[in-house]
Amino acid sequence: MKTIKVANIPGDGVGKEVVPAATEVLHALADLHGSLKFEFTEFPWSCEYYLEHGAMMPEDGLEILKEFDAIFLGAVGNLKLVPDHVSLWGLLIKIRREFEQVINIRPAKLLKGVQSPLVNPKDFDMIVVRENSEGEYSSIGGNIYKDEDEIAIQNAVFSRKASERAMRYAFELAKKRNKHVTSATKSNGIIYSMPFWDKVFKEVAKEYPEIKTDSQHIDALAAFFVTHPEKFDVIVASNLFGDILTDLGAAIMGSVGIAPAANINVNGKYPSMFEPVHGSAPDIIGKGIANPIGQIWTAKMMLDHFGEEDLGTILLDIVESVTADGFLTPDIGGSHTTKEVTDEVIARINNYKSEKLNEKTMGYTNV
Known part of the structure; x- marks a missing residue:
């Protein structure tokens, strides 16, 4: 037993x-x-x-x-x-x-009998692997000055260890599914952490030659969740990006419930x-x-x-x-x-x- x-x-x-x-x-x-x-x-x-x-x-x-x-x-x-x-x-x-x-993982798929708000959801079935320990949700930062000079500083932390760990988890998961991993990035706007994320993703991807990959900027990726959700299998994302994408995934399923x-x-x-x-x-x-x-x-x-x-x-x-x-x-x-x-x-x-x-x-x- x-x-x-x-x-x-x-x-x-x-x-x-x-x-x-x-x-x-x-x-x-x-x-x-x-x-x-x-x-x-x-x-x-x-x-x-x-x-x-x-x-x-x-x-x-x-x-x-x-x-x-x-x-x-x-x-x-x-x-x-x-x-x-x-x-x-x-x-x-x-x-x-x-x-x-x-690691935080959240699936999103079209359940039979549940009406998606999308006109043509095309039987999507995806899962988001979210790095769950650091990134944009680090507790490093602070507030200085007062009144009109007040400043809030929030530091995002991206370590190779945590980034690789989330990415490898995503690749291992993809091996059991449809063998495709999408990386959520924003390296065209976030100058340090996201190019680092992209570099680590490419390095990890070389260890999984049987897995197809692509990298999408988070704004475009959010749009594709609405227009073409059926194209995704496993998505790996930072703490904040993963949080946003998974709520969007719940929404296109028909209910956060x-x-x-x-x-x-x-x-x-x-x-x-x-x-x-x-x-x-x-x-x-x-x-x-x-x-x-x-x-x-x-x-x-x-x-x-x-x-x-x-x-x-x-x-x-x-x-x-x-x-x-x-x-x-x-x-x-x-x-x-x-x-x-x-x-x-x-x-x-x-x-x-x-x-x-x-x-x-x-x-x-x-x-």
Whole structure:
């Protein structure tokens, strides 16, 4: 029996609704697998926790999380209670940085039954590999002077180590997909970091002669996501560029509510963290209509991470069958609730298991 220990952090808002939903789905999948088990431990760390304790997590929070195989996060943020820079840096970014989750990956594909805002999306299926530890989101900088002379300085940091690491991850991923990697750059406008990024990309590309490559300036690339998304396979990008592209990817899918993400620790020292892109969605809290697909698709990425790619593929295929048959929440044009969509996914997992058992029994009978 393979056991995966998962720390559940529902967090804020709809995270408290979609994490339990996806957890139920994972239990159903484990039952389908037969020799896989999930052990979930839930932690109440959130903005409400901050109001009570003065911190987003306890002082030994990271020590607690370190003992788990993975972290399953719902959402972070409630501007009415806690400023974003406090909530994010106190929980989400703290975990990312201190657990060396140096790679962020986010897929975007046209799901059956989900209407893309694009007139002709052409069945796009891509994944963005985002460098997740430095770049434009470094904490180096400061403010000087006051009044009309006030200056804010923000330093972007690009190391060869981190850039190569993200690029190699992208190339290895492309080997399992359609063998094409696109680099997001802006070397015609950013004079130091982006020409460096381009140079490192060309050097890494030489190690993968079987992979086709191209390099696109970020402004043109954003436009191509809208006009020709079907042309992309794996895109590798810096922290900021990757952040922007992945939100655009969620938008062309039809809703940020269906977009998943994974923050990957590549050295095995700490757990990786899996989270949907949608945030806490304060406008629909408590209405029971939060889209669970983002969290469920995130569960699929967690399965892939642990080598259960076949099971992950089964899950995403079932999700697509559910959306294709019109089981949609309001954000993607439907009228179904969080529970109804989740229950339908679980029912189809159970049906899949029954069908496979019947096939197996019939096979024995024929022998």
